[in-house]
Amino acid sequence: MRARSSRLVVGLISLVAAVAACTGAAAPSVSPTADATRDKLAQVLARGTLVLWTDPAYPPQSMAVDGATRKPDTKCAPNEMTAPEITGYDAETGKAVAASMGVEPCFVATPFDAMIAGGWNDRFDVAWGSGAITTDRMKNLYVTQPYYSTPATFFVAKDSKVTDPKALSGKTIGACSGCTHDLYLERKLVLPGETVQWLVDDPRIQTYNNEPPGLQDTADGKLDAFLCSEPVGLGAIAKGVALKPLATPAFFTQKTGYVDRSQTLAVGPFLAAVDKAIADLHSSGKLAELSTKFFEKDYTKAAAGFDLGALGQSVP
Numbered sequence: 001m002r003a004r005s006s007r008l009v010v011g012l013i014s015l016v017a018a019v020a021a022c023t024g025a026a027a028p029s030v031s032p033t034a035d036a037t038r039d040k041l042a043q044v045l046a047r048g049t050l051v052l053w054t055d056p057a058y059p060p061q062s063m064a065v066d067g068a069t070r071k072p073d074t075k076c077a078p079n080e081m082t083a084p085e086i087t088g089y090d091a092e093t094g095k096a097v098a099a100s101m102g103v104e105p106c107f108v109a110t111p112f113d114a115m116i117a118g119g120w121n122d123r124f125d126v127a128w129g130s131g132a133i134t135t136d137r138m139k140n141l142y143v144t145q146p147y148y149s150t151p152a153t154f155f156v157a158k159d160s161k162v163t164d165p166k167a168l169s170g171k172t173i174g175a176c177s178g179c180t181h182d183l184y185l186e187r188k189l190v191l192p193g194e195t196v197q198w199l200v201d202d203p204r205i206q207t208y209n210n211e212p213p214g215l216q217d218t219a220d221g222k223l224d225a226f227l228c229s230e231p232v233g234l235g236a237i238a239k240g241v242a243l244k245p246l247a248t249p250a251f252f253t254q255k256t257g258y259v260d261r262s263q264t265l266a267v268g269p270f271l272a273a274v275d276k277a278i279a280d281l282h283s284s285g286k287l288a289e290l291s292t293k294f295f296e297k298d299y300t301k302a303a304a305g306f307d308l309g310a311l312g313q314s315v316p
Contacts, residue, residue, distance in 0.1 A: 040263065040270035044125055048075045050098040053115050053127030053258075054086055054107040058210055060235045060294040061130045062088040076106035089231075089294040090128040093147050093278075096286060097126075097257075100277040111209060113178035116141065120260040126274060130229060132180045132253035133311070135190040142271055142315060144257035145278040146303035147287055151249035152181055155233040156225045157218060158242040165248055169201040171224035174214035177207035181227040184250055192311055196251055212236060219243050229253075231295040238296075254306055268315045275308065 034042035044050055056064040064086055071082035083095055083105050091107065098105035108124045115127050118140030126144070133143050154173075156162050175181035183189040185205045189196055208214040211228045215236040218226040226233070226243075227250060237243050257274060259267060281287045282304035291299050 034269070038266055040125070040259075040265040040267045041273055042269075043265060044101065044103060044270065047103075049080075049104045049106045050094070050101060050126070051076075051080065051106045051108060051124040052091075052094040052098075053124045053129055054081070054091060054094075054109050055112060055129060055210060056081070056086055056107075056109055057212070058088070058090075058130075058232075059212075059239075060088055060231065061090040062086060063091075071104075074106070075104050080106040080108055082106065089148070089290055090130055092290050092294075093128050093281070093287065094126070096281055096290075097274060097277040100280065101273060112176065113209075116178060116258065118260050119262050122263060125259070125270070127258040129258075130232075130255050131258055133192060133256045134180060134183070134253075135192055136183070136188075137258070138192070138311070138313065140261055142259040142261055142267065143308070143311070143313065144259065144271060145275045145282075145308050146254035146256050146306045147278055147281070148255050148291055148299040149302035149306070150229045150231055150253060150255065150299050152184065152227060152251050152253065153230040153233055153249050154225045154227050154246040155215060155218060155236075155243045156246065157221060158244050160224075160244070162225070163246065165199040165246055165250065168203060168225050170203065171200075172204040172206055173200065174206045174208060174218060174223045174226040175228065176211050176214070177209060179228075180253055181229075181250075182207055185227065189251070191251065191253065194251070199248065199250055215241055215243060231297070231299065234295070252302075254303055266316070271315055 036042040036046040054062045056062060068085045071084055074082045076082050086107050095105045112129055116131060116137055154165050162168060173185055175185055180189055185203050187198055206223060211232050214226045215233060217223050219242040233243060233245055259271060282300060287300045288298045
């Protein structure tokens with residue numbers, strides 16, 4: 001991005017604030033002299049877009065909209081999807097945060113494991129991808145106020161006789177590559193402030209880039225079970241995949257937004273604006289409404305009460 005004059009940045013920030021006031025959205029707090037070449041929030045406001053990571057094939061969290069047309073007057077770059085082209089709980093959360101900032105949401109799709117590795121090179125600003133707060137991920141990523149919380153659940157074929165996760169010891173279990181579920185099966189998962197209980201011994205682990213193919217393989221008898229977030233598995237069942245959940249969850253996670261630690265822009269005001277937007281969406285009931293719409297269940301209560309400050313996250 002080429003450097004902009006401070007006069008232009010100030011003018012654009014003032015315009016965003018005016019638009020937010022007219023639409024009822026609260027404009028985020030930013031210094032009127034903030035430099036968009038140095039400050040992340042000023043960059044987003046000056047650009048007029050919030051660029052969001054996404055996976056368009058991860059229903060019901062994020063999914064491409066069949067037959068959707070690109071927003072005609074968009075500010076999104078040609079390689080970015082516009083709001084009408086994608087939906088789902090994660091995508092709609094990103095849209096709601098963008099609205100609170102008075103900017104347009106744009107979406108970029110990359111592999112999940114590449115996203116959680118950090119080093120985004122400014123391809124996107126923030127990622128809501130149903131990723132959990134983990135000690136390992138916080139090394140490369142800042143985390144935001146959680147937007148929902150879910151159990152990690154074992155799913156087995158509908159006709160399986162397995163009822164207890166312990167019966168899956170030594171069996172072939174699928175999980176998404178690099179996800180908390182993969183780390184759990186490897187006994188490498190560390191959740192801040194939580195003691196993880198290992199329910200399965202020595203599984204044979206089969207990883208996938210994303211969950212739907214693994215869930216289908218489980219239903220087809222190619223895997224003994226698949227471990228994933230409860231709403232992902234239930235979403236597959238709702239689409240007709242012949243699975244059933246086991247009653248005992250492996251663990252619980254707080255789903256968060258991620259922001260790249262390796263960027264050179266000052267990120268404190270941006271994170272504060274995102275956290276405020278998420279807190280407001282919890283308070284208004286919007287996130288609970290979206291959860292019920294896409295999951296048929298409210299997964300937001302624990303996330304709304306989560307104490308982000310207890311993590312001791314240091315933001316320069």
